Amino acid sequence: MKYSYSKDGKSCYIEEPNAIRFWHNQLFNEDGYNADVTNVGHGASKYINENAWYANLNAREERFLYLRDEGSKKCWNVGQFPLMEPVERLFCEHSMGFSRIETDNLGINASWTIFVPVHGVQEIWLLRLRNQSGQARTISVFPTMSFELGGFAQPAYYQPFNCTATSYDDALQGIFAKNENPHNPHPRYSGFLASSVKPAAYDGSLERFFGIMGSAARPQLLLSGGNCTNSRTTVLGLGAVLQNTLTLAPGEEQILCFTAGLAASIEEAREAAKAAFHDPQAQLEQAQEWACQRYGTLRAQTPDARVNAMMNYWVSKQVAFNSLGKKAVRDNAQIAMAQMNFLPEKAERTLLECLPHQYQNGRAVLHFGPTINPNHFSDPHMWLILACCELMKETGDFAFLQKVIPFQDGGEATIYEHLKRAMQYMQNDPGAHGIPRIHYADWNDALNIDDEDAESVFMAMGMAWACKELAALSRFIGDEAYAASLMESRKVLVETINRVAWDGEWYVRAFSKFGLVGSRSSTTGGRIYVNPQSWSILADVVPPERLDAVLKAIDGMDTKYGIPLCEPAYETFDRHVGRMSGMLPGLFENGGVYNHANAFKMMADCRLGRGNQAYATLGKLMPDSEINPSSVSGAEPYVFVNCWCMNPAFYTRIWFSWSTGTSGWALRGFYEGICGLRHDYAGLRVQPCMPDAWPEAEVWRTFRGCQYHIRIENTKTGKTSITVDGTPLGTDLLPVLADGKTHEVLVRT
Secondary structure (H helix, E strand, C coil): CCCEEECCCCCCCECCCCCCCCCCEECCCCEEEEEEECCCCCCCCEEEEECCEEHHHCCCCCEEEEEEECCCCEEEEECCCCCCCHHHHHHEEEEEEEEEEEEECCEEEEEEEEEECCCCCEEEEEEEECCCCCEEEEEEEEEEECCCCCCCCCCCCHHHHCCCCEEEECCCCEEEECCCCCCCCCCCEEEEEECCCCCCCCEEEHHHHHHHCCCEEEHHHHHCCCCCCCEECCCCCEEEEEEEEEECCCCCCCEEEEEEEEECCCHHHHHHHHHHHCCCCHHHHHHHHHHHHHHHHCCCEEECCCHHHHHHHHHHHHHHHHHCCEEEEEHHHHHHHHHHHCHHHEEEEEEHHHHHHHCCCCCEEEEEEHHCCCEEEHHHHHHHHHHHHHHHHHCCEEEEECCCCCCCCEEEEEEHHHHHHHHHHHHHCCCCCEEEEEEEEEECCCCCCCCCCCCCCCCCHHHHHHHHHHHHHHHHHHCCCHHHHHHHHHHHHHHHHHCCCCCCCCCCEEEEECCCECCCCCCCCEEEHHHHHHHHHCCCCCHHHHHHHHHHHHHHHEEEEEEEECCCCCCCCCCCCCHHHHHHCCCCCCEEEHHHHHHHHHHHHHHCCCCCHHHHHHHHCCCCCCCCCCCCCCCCCCCCEEEEECCCCCCCCCCCCCCCCHHHHHHHHHHHHHHHHEEEECEECCCCCCCCCCCCEEEEEECCEEEEEEEEEEECCCCCCCEEEECCCCCHHHHHCCCCEEEEEEEEC
């Protein structure tokens, strides 16, 4: 496995594929289109609308480019997959706004660039073929796409395959798959694949192209030297293959353009193709510029090259992807808190998506849209409070709180009232010990205690944190009486937590009629959970006399790969604990190194000034470390993952990447924690918590209409001094200049 980064950090160059897992790039725009592209070019594409209804374009991630030399009849793929015919060179560039897969084989250089334009519900493929041999070559190109065209639960007997037929359209110069399912929640469930050059032949049936005894890996028509059959289909083999044949003189280069996407009608598909084929090179450059501008406003330069590679562009892009790819109040509210650091206007829109999915009594749902989870989770409404308070610190736009937003079950209220009702719901929902009930689960989806009155210590910590944050917001906008009542509620709650949830050496995780969870007395596994310990620090719940014990408990859980969510893992299923004990030991929540929780811990370290420990945790969160290289874990080196699995059969490996809340909390842990740039109602605070090994660092941050270039010198004196444009500040709060200019900040700490 060999890879490197471009000098500016915007691209990762993959010079040989990972032997155990594809490396993905996510390409997407604000219109809701997302193309998942692997380092060999295939991947799933979809559209998601404002109501969170998915429309999946292709099935089985089938997006391929086959090539055939018409002289020798030899076949191969741009990207080598799925034919797996040997090629002389395979290269991939994953970047902010595109992916490029390049292959050298048999004297032909083929470069396939895939991107999603800034606007539209489609992807564009640019294929450049160059004849590097000394003789004329005739090459046939077969772009291939399957059609799935579903993505939601449908009534019995109404499925995309029996409501869809493919056909060739002359004006489109491609295949259109018309989906006439009357139960589609929006009209954009038809798919297309089109060519900038009229194809010589086509197939709307993958069954005809692959053959009944063949497959994508051995397409019989292609390998037999035959031509496409101009087929159409319904029910079986929904897809598109376009055949373009071109002759290249020695040294000649030709470019073909293709586009695939979703549409409401054939007319919309034709217009999309027309737009795609109008100067696609300019659209590619625009897509890259758009992405780089979005993800380049927050950057850092540190002595650690791995940190620089991930924290410049890539982590911001991963966070932005999660706001599109996830549609859950809990998840998206956390993602919004990270987005505020680089794209506050998008963070606001993300929260405005979440808030209508709260009931009048204050409780919020977990997922929204077509995948709404009927179970009652205890934490989504808490995240709304924390996220909205953070947004006000970032933007200073308190008019946001007066926006009127509907409730899930009817009626409407201002956002400030939504937050009050979220708090009221938690206050009105205590269990026998006086702390919030867990219901189906809290942040840990897999902790499904079989007791409707079970209580969550994690939620008690979260409620204490939310009380403190909402009180500060209320006080800032002049609602003093409510702020005082919140702080009184918090005082009682903190006293209750420390009286009932302390187990002598750490905080327990939960209470139920079956006994304690996360206690020294636990016998089936899970004696200690990391989250109540880290959240006791984040929520300022742990009293000074217990802090050393909490830190000893946290540090005692640490391993060279990070901290498991709980230890020891549950060896057998315990219905009193629920789903996490039903997983194999070491998988995910059941004793896996759950990186989302490790990012919580990193932030807690920074709250206490433990820069060395925070940096060590960040190093374990990042993929491709010396301890856990990507060649073993399978992780892309440029994105965070949700978990390192600790089961011996899957040791230190990952299941998926990109779609994880780890990204948002890792971004916050680095920029807000280690670099110490924390928004506040009055401005941007600078309180670095850097490791001893770093003599200095630089950060570029946009805040309320101006840009700060902040140079941090780690003098290790214990005293902090700050100058702005050469003028001593006398405080750690940067002024809100809002002048659109760049200001030079020097921090000595």
